[in-house]
Amino acid sequence: MTNRPVRLLVSVRTAAEAQSALAGGADIIDIKEPNRGPMGQADAAIIQAITATVGSQAPVSAALGDLNISHPPQVLPDLYFVKIGLAQAPTHWQKHLTRAFGRLRPARAVVVAYADAKRTSAPAVDQVLQWAIQHRPAGLLIDTAVKDSSNLFNWLDSASVRFLIKKTQQENLMIGLAGSLHGAALQHAITLNPDIVAVRGAACGEGIRTSQIQLNRVVDIAKIISTHNQPLDRRAG
Numbered sequence: 001m002t003n004r005p006v007r008l009l010v011s012v013r014t015a016a017e018a019q020s021a022l023a024g025g026a027d028i029i030d031i032k033e034p035n036r037g038p039m040g041q042a043d044a045a046i047i048q049a050i051t052a053t054v055g056s057q058a059p060v061s062a063a064l065g066d067l068n069i070s071h072p073p074q075v076l077p078d079l080y081f082v083k084i085g086l087a088q089a090p091t092h093w094q095k096h097l098t099r100a101f102g103r104l105r106p107a108r109a110v111v112v113a114y115a116d117a118k119r120t121s122a123p124a125v126d127q128v129l130q131w132a133i134q135h136r137p138a139g140l141l142i143d144t145a146v147k148d149s150s151n152l153f154n155w156l157d158s159a160s161v162r163f164l165i166k167k168t169q170q171e172n173l174m175i176g177l178a179g180s181l182h183g184a185a186l187q188h189a190i191t192l193n194p195d196i197v198a199v200r201g202a203a204c205g206e207g208i209r210t211s212q213i214q215l216n217r218v219v220d221i222a223k224i225i226s227t228h229n230q231p232l233d234r235r236a237g
Contacts, residue, residue, distance in 0.1 A: 006190055006196070006229060007027035007196050007225075008026050008028070008218075008222055009026065009029075009176065010024075010030065011034075011198065012031060012032075012200075013033055017213040018050045018054055021203070021213055021218050022054065022058060023218075024217070024218025024219045025221075027058060027196075029050065029054050029058050030198065031051075031060065031061070032063035032200075034200060034209045036065070038087070038112075039063040039065050041063055041065045041073075047076055047079075048077075059081065060078065060079055060080055061081030061083060062076065062083070064076075066087040066088060067097055067100060069096050072099075073100055073103065073104060074103075075103060076104075076107070080108060081108050081109075081139075082110065084097065084111060085112040085143070085145070086112065086122045087120040089121065097111065098135055108137070108138035111128055111131065111132055111137050111140055111141070113125040113128035114143055114144060114145040115155035116144050116150070117145075120145035120146065122145060125156065125164065128140065132168070132173055133171050139168075139195070140164075140174070140175050140176070141196075143179050144179035147180060147201075150180065151179055151180040151181055151185045152178070152185065152189065153185055153188065155179075165192055165193065175195055176195060176197065176198050177192070177194045177196070178198035180201060180209075181197065182207055183202075186202055186221070190225055197221075202217065203218050205217075
């Protein structure tokens with residue numbers, strides 16, 4: 001057990017979903033449009049509506065798509081974190097990513113590394129980690145680019161994920177785990193003690209990421225995380 005409790009991030013696509021996620025116990029509200037890919041950016045009006053709904057109740061993050069040097073991301077107000085993925089990464093992606101995040105200040109940068117990098121022409125996770133260590137974003141999110149029947153642990157074994165968590169936290173960077181985490185895979189991810197576990201599909205009706213967020217599903221996930229965090233809470237007391 002680390003000194004850091006695991007926090008729950010729930011990705012939402014509407015203000016109503018944000019309300020359900022908050023009521024269910026989400027610690028961070030993330031905004032994305034799942035029909036636009038793993039880092040699908042929602043329309044500006046949707047982002048504005050969700051940030052207004054959440055207010056000061058929780059930090060709000062938003063997916064801003066995958067790095068695209070032809071269409072750099074735009075500054076959006078009231079976001080605590082902003083996430084950019086690296087699918088189909090351009091040559092010299094490192095310098096382009098640094099510039100992209102520089103445009104988005106004061107929002108805190110989270111770079112997304114895809115465990116299934118080979119399926120989407122993305123840089124390997126260890127390369128992205130090295131960029132993060134050098135450039136000091138707020139954190140690193142390990143996700144999967146292709147949303148199918150596989151999950152994070154089909155692409156990175158537990159030992160590799162555990163090493164990534166340890167290395168990232170030793171560098172005083174935040175690390176989150178995502179990647180179609182449901183059921184046993186979700187519970188296992190929690191036991192590895194990342195700073196954040198990020199879900200959408202697991203919190204949706206029938207476990208389908210394009211369905212609506214369900215309050216009871218968020219409650220169930222939040223309870224698992226709370227139970228996991230209890231030994232740390234007792235030590236802190």
